[in-house]
Structure formats: structure tokens, C-alpha cells
Amino acid sequence: GIHSITCEEFGLKSYGIDISKHAINQAKINAKHKGMNDLADRFQVIGSQKQKINFDDNFFDITIAESCLYSMEFEFAKKYFKELKRVSKDIIYFSVISSIDNNNICGDHIVSSDHEKETIQSYFDKDTIMEMTESKISDFLFLKHIVEENLKDKSLNGRYYGALKV
Numbered sequence: 001g002i003h004s005i006t007c008e009e010f011g012l013k014s015y016g017i018d019i020s021k022h023a024i025n026q027a028k029i030n031a032k033h034k035g036m037n038d039l040a041d042r043f044q045v046i047g048s049q050k051q052k053i054n055f056d057d058n059f060f061d062i063t064i065a066e067s068c069l070y071s072m073e074f075e076f077a078k079k080y081f082k083e084l085k086r087v088s089k090d091i092i093y094f095s096v097i098s099s100i101d102n103n104n105i106c107g108d109h110i111v112s113s114d115h116e117k118e119t120i121q122s123y124f125d126k127d128t129i130m131e132m133t134e135s136k137i138s139d140f141l142f143l144k145h146i147v148e149e150n151l152k153d154k155s156l157n158g159r160y161y162g163a164l165k166v
Contacts, residue, residue, distance in 0.1 A: 053083040065094040098158025099123040
């Protein structure tokens with residue numbers, strides 16, 4: 001999901017949103033288990049991929065979109081990234097799946113394997129990241145492409161990690 005912080009466990013005031021009711025419920029359970037009821041109250045389900053993020057402009061110092069932007073259609077990811085820019089003052093950190101995971105073919109694909117079956121996965125390269133973020137490479141604090149090889153079957157998996165200065 002998308003998790004944003006303004007500056008709990010590290011002295012930061014955290015918030016979390018996700019399109020998955022199950023994920024938010026589990027996050028609330030985990031927070032309450034740690035005695036962080038106030039944190040649990042700051043987790044919310046975003047109703048649909050068409051809904052705006054329910055925070056004021058420049059509300060967060062840092063916004064983190066970890067392992068979520070590729071689990072939606074690319075056009076929705078672009079919309080949400082625009083929303084992340086709106087609610088962020090300083091930095092947006094994100095990760096997306098590299099097109100190398102899909103034989104170097106970017107775009108939206110329906111998952112056929114049992115894990116996440118019939119959901120959307122979007123695969124990215126540098127150009128699609130620039131399009132999603134509506135940024136140029138010089139706007140990034142960093143943009144890393146990390147590719148790992150499975151030594152057993154020689155398959156490759158990749159992910160981009162970026163920090164964009166807003």
C-alpha cells in the first residue's frame with residue numbers, strides 16, 4: 001500500500017492507505033498488538049482506484065509508495081502518482097517491477113499464476129517511470145534499477161527504486 005509519514009516507532013507520525021480492506025485490517029491489528037491504537041486509527045481503505053487521496057496538499061514531508069503502484073493499471077498509477085505529488089512536500093519514495101520480469105515488455109498484464117491471480121501487474125522501464133512521475137531524471141534524488149538472477153533457473157527479476165524530489 002501507500003504509506004506516508006510526517007516526521008511512531010522512530011518518532012515519526014505515520015499514516016497508511018491501501019485499496020485492500022484486508023491489508024488495512026491486518027495493519028490495524030498489528031498496530032494495536034504493539035499498543036499503538038492511535039496509529040491504527042490513521043490507517044484507511046481507499047475506496048477505489050478512482051478516489052483521491054484524502055489528505056490536504058503538502059500534508060506529508062515524505063511519502064512512500066512501496067510495492068503498490070505496479071498492482072494497478074498504468075493509467076491509475078499515473079493518477080495516484082499525481083496525487084502523491086499533491087500531498088507531498090519534499091520526497092516521494094517508490095518501487096515498481098522492472099519490465100525484465102516480463103521479458104522486457106512494459107505495460108499492464110493480467111496475472112495468471114495462483115498468487116494474485118486475475119489481478120493487474122504493470123511492468124516498468126525508465127521511460128514508463130518518467131511518464132508515470134511526469135518528471136525528468138534530474139528531478140530524482142536517485143533512481144536505481146536492481147536486477148537479480150535466480151541461480152537455480154537463471155531467471156531474472158528486477159525492480160526500480162526511486163526517490164523523487166517534489
